[in-house]
Amino acid sequence: MTLTAFEILRSSSLPILLEQEIERVILGGQFSPGDHLNEKELALRFGISRGPVREALRSLEASGLVDQVPNRGFFVRRLSASEASNVYDVRSVLFGLAGKLLAERITGDGIERLKQLMADMDAAVLADDFRLYVKLNFALHEFIVAASGNEVLAHQYLTLVKQLKLYRTHSLMLGEAMHASHCEHQVMVDAIAARDPAAAFEAHFKHVEAAKGRLTSATTNLV
Amino acid sequence: MTLTAFEILRSSSLPILLEQEIERVILGGQFSPGDHLNEKELALRFGISRGPVREALRSLEASGLVDQVPNRGFFVRRLSASEASNVYDVRSVLFGLAGKLLAERITGDGIERLKQLMADMDAAVLADDFRLYVKLNFALHEFIVAASGNEVLAHQYLTLVKQLKLYRTHSLMLGEAMHASHCEHQVMVDAIAARDPAAAFEAHFKHVEAAKGRLTSATTNLV
């Protein structure tokens, strides 16, 4: 226990820890898009000085979670509808690629893991447990992307997902959407289990595009 | 003229300018992958203090050009063969998406621009002017990605291209490779001009995959 804390402190410098913490606070909703991030306040909050805070904010800027305007400071990024649409389109091909790569390399254990996740989601859908479904959905996506074996892809994908969390209407997902999403997952997993890269790309790509469509229809005048 | 300088100074803070400058120096080859970046030295070089230098390095870290190891500093990123391969794979789908999007929205003027670039490259190939070809090649890629209208895509794509510049064997391209590349470009441009999104995706995707293949065959034991 004491070792872990030590290791964490050792492996990660202050700005890196800060970056994770500020990211957590932003994505957790404590700040809203457009909000100003006061450097002194953040420094005070974590009991450190402004230097490391600024470094952390620079990293967050590069990953698209905050914007900087000179002499005015850092602000939580505000994602317009068209920007969110752009993010979705990029995310679609990245996820398609993840599906394709995974179909080429998945092991028997991997297939088992996928089927287990699907079974859990089946249960969540039947129980109409939306909260659980969202959690499992994220786990499924994360597993696919991580198991694809391409770290560049995984990193980019997760960055985009974080950016999309800034787009508030995100959680407007209803029962029918959950059902549709689940069906698409089944097609994805089948293609992977069949080790069919082309079909996997198609299924994964379409899944994200469909998710974008569901979001679009939930809001008005997207794009 | 005076206005532009004013505007630049106004819109860009020191760390942002520094980031561009350090990036230029790294990609220009003044530093090699694995090289240590001395903060004091960099600060001295630009006549400023270490604070802004560290902020700039944090940004470069997030864009994958430098790595940081705690208490040891920043180093120019060293891209392994398998990492380069991963970058290529992601770049392939991004470029495919760019081609698809451009095919959906290109204007008559845009098609003219593409044909002009192709004509120039024709001349470069005939003259066996490798240097000119590389330059036009980059211009073509940049135009396609920028004209796709998806800024997220453009940003990610350019980031990956920069990362690949860290992979030295990059410039091992010979006469035959130039010819093959040129033929692939023709297929791409035809698909865009025909406003055929699916064909454009395919052509653009395969072009980058082929480029990866040419690089692979030039080196030994890639991946």
Place this chain on the structure above:
DNA sequence: CTGCGATAAATTGTTGACAATAAGCAATCT
């Protein structure tokens, strides 16, 4: 001559202070 250990130098990590810029506010003028 080589390997080891202690000391010295260099480098990074962090801080607090100061300068420059922007935002808030009150008094004045039209």
Place this chain on the structure above:
DNA sequence: AGATTGCTTATTGTCAACAATTTATCGCAG
């Protein structure tokens, strides 16, 4: 009343110094 100017306050931008850590150097024993 509304706009404008000037002042006050808050915030960001930058710096130089100090603490902590790592790297280099040198002496020394085997």
